[in-house]
């Protein structure tokens with residue numbers, strides 16, 4: 001879809017190139033987010049795609065064709081573009097703004113109107129907004145229109161330079177959700193610039209971290225949070241975020257309780273009930289002599305079978321629902337919460353019991369995230 | 383007062399004639415001025431701003447040459463009559479319109495120009511759909527300013543045989559008839575006021591709804 005080959009841009013009069021030997025491949029349907037400190041060359045990189053800036057050397061291919069070989073005006077009309085400052089035309093109605101590229105492409109009026117109506121309904125704004133002027137809209141509504149304008153002619157590739165920049169956190173958040181949904185439904189390839197790591201993690205399939213005109217690391221949000229390439233990336237992500245995003249990258253092994261209360265399958269029910277009493281729990285994990293997880297037994301099973309059966313393996317539930325110790329905590333958490341289970345056994349290879357994650361474990365972790373970090377507030381619970 | 387009425391009755395038709403000529407000269411000069419200064423102003427926005435500033439200052443210096451001097455200076459080249467008068471006045475109209483066009487267009491938010499370009503507008507489309515509509519109020523006030531001054535200065539056209547209300551004034555001066563001077567001056571003033579009023583109405587009408595100041 002989009003490819004950078006050794007792309008360098010040095011502005012006249014600057015000592016250093018703003019973008020240096022950049023190589024990157026973007027697949028169709030991918031959501032790529034460029035992030036990095038101010039002046040690192042994000043905007044320059046993006047503007048070279050639609051030729052608002054031309055590279056000093058190297059090639060940029062869109063669908064395999066070098067952009068410099070294409071007519072600049074045609075190229076720009078075929079690529080959606082959301083600029084940093086929204087840039088709605090104040091003298092045009094919202095409808096005219098949305099239809100701008102359509103009108104450049106000489107779509108007939110009917111088609112332009114139809115499309116504008118279709119689009120505005122996507123973002124849950126009433127149709128009569130189409131006849132309003134941009135200054136009659138709130139900032140968040142304007143930003144939505146800015147995004148719709150880029151979608152109007154249904155371009156497969158869309159460039160967005162900090163499109164949600166000047167918004168309060170709540171509006172920003174809901175716009176991000178909304179937009180991510182739109183992107184998935186419409187299967188667009190998106191190049192997105194931001195300086196907000198939370199935004200990048202939330203939206204990106206692939207994050208490109210830049211510094212001083214060069215790519216420092218490319219990867220999925222998980223990759224980057226889990227394996228920051230160097231200190232720069234770590235600093236850039238920030239310690240707070242590493243903490244906050246623990247469920248995103250932490251493996252189950254790191255937080256599990258490694259000493260679950262177990263009972264051997266050959267034990268008697270009497271032993272089981274004694275152990276429960278001593279440890280003050282209402283269920284036990286059942287293992288064989290080599291520590292392989294066999295199932296679980298709880299107080300109810302023992303109570304209803306006490307007269308008839310003698311040994312644990314006769315009454316236990318053999319459902320071996322467990323998670324691997326290397327799986328991501330995030331997934332485990334969702335699974336537990338979804339099933340409504342109060343704990344989940346953790347196993348290593350061969351189903352050998354390695355530990356347990358209980359709701360209490362999760363509570364501890366959330367507690368640490370919130371109180372261990374003084375700046376966080378109640379919102380973090382969500 | 384009696385003399386005034388006499389003059390009016392004997393110069394009545396003449397007055398209408400002269401007013402017509404006066405309007406014609408002024409309007410022709412303004413139209414020429416708009417046709418030259420607006421495109422030139424836009425052109426200046428496309429060159430480095432240092433050069434543009436210099437060019438505008440240069441035109442500004444031309445403007446400070448007293449109008450009579452310009453008329454006198456042009457006479458040997460253009461002779462006398464309506465055309466030289468129009469050309470002389472046109473020269474005066476250029477600066478205010480040029481300056482306002484230039485500033486008006488320069489003041490259009492760069493992010494809007496870039497949005498236009500980024501969405502695939504040609505240079506011409508950016509001028510027509512973005513820059514001109516948004517700069518229009520500023521350009522129009524330049525035109526209005528030029529028109530008011532030109533209607534005043536057009537009285538001097540008589541000096542090089544251009545006709546207009548200036549004829550009456552010069553006659554008045556030559557014949558020691560103050561009534562004639564009044565007869566030439568008052569309509570010129572009224573013309574200027576009316577033109578200014580009409581143009582400011584037009585300016586309001588042409589200003590994009592969203593840009594009108596709501597007080």
Ligand SMILES: Nc1ncnc2c1ncn2[C@@H]1O[C@H](COP(=O)(O)OP(=O)(O)OP(=O)(O)O)[C@@H](O)[C@H]1O
Nearest residue numbers: 011012014018037038039040041042043044045195
């Ligand atoms: N037109 C230009 N002429 C000269 N230098 C430029 C030009 N545009 C950008 N630069 C320089 O190139 C570098 C990269 O700029 P760019 O706008 O790409 O940064 P950015 O990563 O988008 O920063 P920000 O997060 O602040 O928007 C900067 O050092 C900037 O000064």
Ligand SMILES: [Mg+2]
Nearest residue numbers: 042043044161
């Ligand atoms: Mg930028």
